[in-house]
Amino acid sequence: MLLIVELLLMLIDVTYYILRAVVRVVFHPRPKSVDGELCLITGAGGVLGRLFALEFAKEGARLVLWDCDTVANERTAQLARKQGVDVRAYTVDLSKRQSVYDAAEKVRAEVGDVSILVNNAGVVAGRRLLECPDELLERTLLVNCHALFWTTKAFLPQMKVRNHGHIVTVASALGLFTTACVEDYCASKFGAVGFHESLAHELRVENNDGIKTTLVCPYIVDTGMFSGCEIRKEIRKLIPPLEPLYTVQRSMKAILADQEMICIPRIIYVPFIARALLPWEANVVVYRFMGGDKCMLPFIKNAETKTSCGESQAS
Numbered sequence: 308m309l310l311i312v313e314l315l316l317m318l319i320d321v322t323y324y325i326l327r328a329v330v331r332v333v334f335h336p337r338p339k340s341v342d343g344e345l346c347l348i349t350g351a352g353g354v355l356g357r358l359f360a361l362e363f364a365k366e367g368a369r370l371v372l373w374d375c376d377t378v379a380n381e382r383t384a385q386l387a388r389k390q391g392v393d394v395r396a397y398t399v400d401l402s403k404r405q406s407v408y409d410a411a412e413k414v415r416a417e418v419g420d421v422s423i424l425v426n427n428a429g430v431v432a433g434r435r436l437l438e439c440p441d442e443l444l445e446r447t448l449l450v451n452c453h454a455l456f457w458t459t460k461a462f463l464p465q466m467k468v469r470n471h472g473h474i475v476t477v478a479s480a481l482g483l484f485t486t487a488c489v490e491d492y493c494a495s496k497f498g499a500v501g502f503h504e505s506l507a508h509e510l511r512v513e514n515n516d517g518i519k520t521t522l523v524c525p526y527i528v529d530t531g532m533f534s535g536c537e538i539r540k541e542i543r544k545l546i547p548p549l550e551p552l553y554t555v556q557r558s559m560k561a562i563l564a565d566q567e568m569i570c571i572p573r574i575i576y577v578p579f580i581a582r583a584l585l586p587w588e589a590n591v592v593v594y595r596f597m598g599g600d601k602c603m604l605p606f607i608k609n610a611e612t613k614t615s616c617g618e619s620q621a622s
């Protein structure tokens with residue numbers, strides 16, 4: 308009897324949450340205030356990281372900016388200070404666990420407890436698996452996936468004490484479905500998605516309902532990170548690369564609404580769902596038709612000469 312009652316209650320909840328999600332597509336919930344919150348953004352010297360910093364500054368959040376590129380990070384700090392908020396920039400190599408823990412200690416001592424953590428930094432090897440040095444493949448996992456463990460372990464305890472906070476994971480559409488020749492990146496972003504979901508479950512199970520989580524999964528964004536990546540010309544007109552500012556503004560809307568997940572643009576939910584529903588071969592023919600299968604080949608040609616954290620990828 309109890310089981311039937313619980314089953315009915317569960318179905319009512321399921322219906323409620325589906326309806327709520329549909330209504331929220333049209334009527335956005337009132338955004339929460341982050342005025343005075345301490346927000347840490349990783350990869351803040353990069354394109355999306357800088358825009359996240361400026362958007363959070365606009366909302367009145369105090370900022371802690373982490374990046375391995377000191378000059379780019381300081382530039383972001385300068386720009387954000389113009390919005391009249393306190394900003395501290397730290398040079399951190401996220402691929403090194405101790406560098407993360409040391410910087411976190413410094414932040415706690417010099418600034419205070421972080422209440423919003425935006426895990427945004429990311430890298431990609433940009434090489435075919437068999438031609439890619441092992442260290443480059445490892446670095447993608449360290450920065451895009453392992454660093455999520457270290458930053459979260461460093462800042463979640465203080466959020467738990469106050470049952471207040473927000474952890475944002477900037478993953479990717481390539482954390483939901485895949486394409487050829489980005490094995491390192493897809494593995495790291497699928498890892499990031501899994502990390503995010505498990506953490507979100509843990510917070511619910513432990514009744515830390517004041518700590519929110521948001522997963523951000525964008526399609527190609529015009530930041531240069533994936534320059535050259537393109538799908539079939541005719542389809543590109545329908546799904547063009549995203550503007551960085553649009554991507555960050557859509558992400559901010561989701562974060563401030565305490566939304567659990569956002570795919571940008573919304574059409575990206577379709578290949579995500581299709582991957583789970585259709586047979587593998589059916590997905591393959593759709594990818595082939597849309598030019599999704601070979602979209603990374605021109606990117607890989609481009610990426611061979613790029614550098615990150617002072618390391619040359621063209622060795």
Ligand SMILES: NC(=O)C1=CN([C@@H]2O[C@H](COP(=O)(O)OP(=O)(O)OC[C@H]3O[C@@H](n4cnc5c(N)ncnc54)[C@H](OP(=O)(O)O)[C@@H]3O)[C@@H](O)[C@H]2O)C=CC1
Pocket residue numbers: 349350351352353354355356373374375376379399400401402403427428429430450477478479480524525526527528529530531532533614615616617
């Ligand atoms: N651009 C795109 O098409 C998409 C991007 N994303 C994700 O969005 C996020 C931001 O990307 P985007 O702004 O385009 O990329 P950027 O390369 O512009 O920014 C990433 C920043 O992270 C920094 N970084 C890299 N490695 C480390 C490290 N070891 N320690 C500290 N900082 C590091 C980079 O420094 P440096 O420049 O020295 O490497 C850079 O400043 C990433 O997680 C990316 O995977 C998701 C979907 C699409």
Ligand SMILES: CC1=C(/C=C/C(C)=C/C=C/C(C)=C/C=O)C(C)(C)CCC1
Pocket residue numbers: 478479480481485486525526527528533536537538542546578593594597598599600602
């Ligand atoms: C595979 C595939 C597509 C292309 C996806 C691309 C090109 C994604 C690129 C994402 C990037 C660069 C993410 C970075 O984090 C379509 C045409 C949408 C649908 C069919 C399957």
